[in-house]
Amino acid sequence: MKRILVYLLAALVLSLQSCVDNKEQEVTLSAPDIYKISNLKASSFTADWTSVVNAQSYELNLATDENFSNLVAPYESVVTKDDFYTFEELANGQTFYLRVKAQLKEKTSTFSNSKSVTTLEADGVEPDTPLKDVATTFRVGMATIVNRLNGSHDEIYRREYNQISAEWEMKMNIMYPEQGRYDFTLADQLVEYAQNNGMEVHGHALIWHAATPSWVENFEGTDEEFSNMVEDYIKTTVTRYKGKVVSWDVVNEAIDDAGGNYRNTVFLERMGENYIQKCFEWAREADPDCLLFYNDYNLCWDKTKLNGVISKIVDNFQTNNVPLDGVGFQMHISYNGPSKSAIAENTKMITDKGLLMHFSELDVKINPDNDLTSSTEEREFAQKDKVREVVEVYNAIPESSKFALTIWGLKDNESWIPSVQGHDDWPLLYDKDFVIKKAHTGFLEGLQE
Known part of the structure; x- marks a missing residue:
């Protein structure tokens, strides 16, 4: 009897081993990523x-x-x-x-x-690989002003970027300072610089409440005359740069932060809720080939505001055949947020609509809470990781939705953030001495496949 039990146990072990072997033979291993x-x-x-x-x-x-x-x-x-x-x-x-x-x-x-x-050239020295050489499926943009188109700025711009945006010179208060008088002097200089250096120009921004000249805010004519004035401004400007400016932020920051409603501006007051639609239609009439964008901040994390943009602009335009080629997420963010998953999720809400996506004004604060008196290596590594995450998200969107990723300024001491924030910060990819930072390496790492 004991011998029979031994035989049965041995047979059971062999059977189980055979099952394990067969199961291993059936397993298919997927490739890691x-x-x-x-x-x-x-x-x-x-x-x-x-x-x-x-x-x-x-x-x-x-x-x-x-x-x-x-x-x-x-x-x-x-x-x-x-x-x-x-x-x-x-x-x-x-x-x-x-x-x-x-x-x-x-x-x-x-x-x-x-x-x-x-790998780095030496410990503490970041690689100087040009961003545009690695970003082969979308443009890498830089925001600048005309008096920075020379010297070290010029050298870095030409090496790193293939698209530029005017930080100030292509806004209404600069191009249309007085009623009946346009001034395209600075915008012309920036466009000429881009053409001479093989760069494309993204026009920023035709209509923005914060760059509206005082004579427009206090316009004395009728609402119809106001609308005619805005139409003339948009058509005159877009026609002037037809074939030279590849894309425009037609309207900037028209949705408020509170509930995703229309922001109360002089354009809303004088022209009504469909003023945004009219601006896009006028821009398309002036240049049928130009790409037209709506641009706003906090869209990469604020669902309420993003839903407002989608319902009042994206869905409304697509339902009524109003021209809209893409949406710009400004990407003024911090080292500690928003999360990569939040950025990816909100980005998908736009790309799922079949629109182009522009990460349009990237900078990453490392001192949002004013707890630093100088930049630290720990925060610089965190900033690098956040830049990498942003680029990874953008690089992963469908090819048909890619347009550009634009950095909002070259070096830390030229950023708009410290003056608005009220204290020091170091949010860009170069330091004040034109030295490449870890954040630049993070951008490169985000592009690696």
Whole structure:
């Protein structure tokens, strides 16, 4: 009897082992996805990838070419059970290519996406790879003013960016300072600079309540005369730059913060709720080929305001065949928010409408609560991570929705934020001495595939 029990137990063990073996043979391993490069230094970096169900380990290859024919010792074939790995003792200032695949005993997945990573030139020195050279599926823009189109500004603009926006010179109070008198002097200079340097111009912004000349605010004519004046202004301006300005923010910040309603402005008072629609129609009549955008702030996290934009502008325009090519999210954000998921979710609400998406005024505050007297390395790394997240979100949207990602100023001491915020901050990609910051590297990392 005892012998029979032994035979039965042995048979059961063999049967169970056979089931396990058969199950392992049926398992299909998906390819990991390398989604983050962090802790980038002169001789090291850390890579993270998605965990694969049923994987026991991961094999990594590091090479100096995208075909992986020149593998880097000792990382020709690294095996780890973790879903991250730190590469060390690498050459400074060199571009490496990384891939990973999942393993279950003898079974392996296909390789992940290939990720390119460029180490720093030396510890503390950020890579100076031009942003426009890496962002091949959308434009990289810069906001500037005319008196910064020379010297070091000019050198960096031409190296880094392929689109520019006027921070002030293409607004109504500058271009139409007095009734019956236009002044396009500064706008002409900026457009000419762009044309001479192979850049495109995004016009910012035709109608904005905060850049309305006093004579418009106090217009003495009838409502009909007011509307005719606005029509003449838009058509005159857009016609002047037809074929030279590829896109316009036609109306800027027309939805309020409280409940997603129309902001109370002189344009709303004199022309009614359909004034936004009229402005877009007039711009389209003046230039049928120009891309027309609505632009506003807080849209990347404020659902109430975004819903107001969608209902009052996007859906309204699409239902009534009013021209609208895209929406601009201004992206004035902080190192600690909004979250990447919030930005991605709100962005999708626009791209799902079939519209172009413009991340139009990017800067990332590191001192929103005024708890710093100078920039710190910890905050600079946090700023870098937030910039990377923003670029990753933008880079992941459908190709048909990509337009541009514009940075709102070149260097920290030229940002609008300290004067409005009332205290110091360092929100941009270059410091006051034109030195590349970690945030610039974060932008590059966000573009790596």
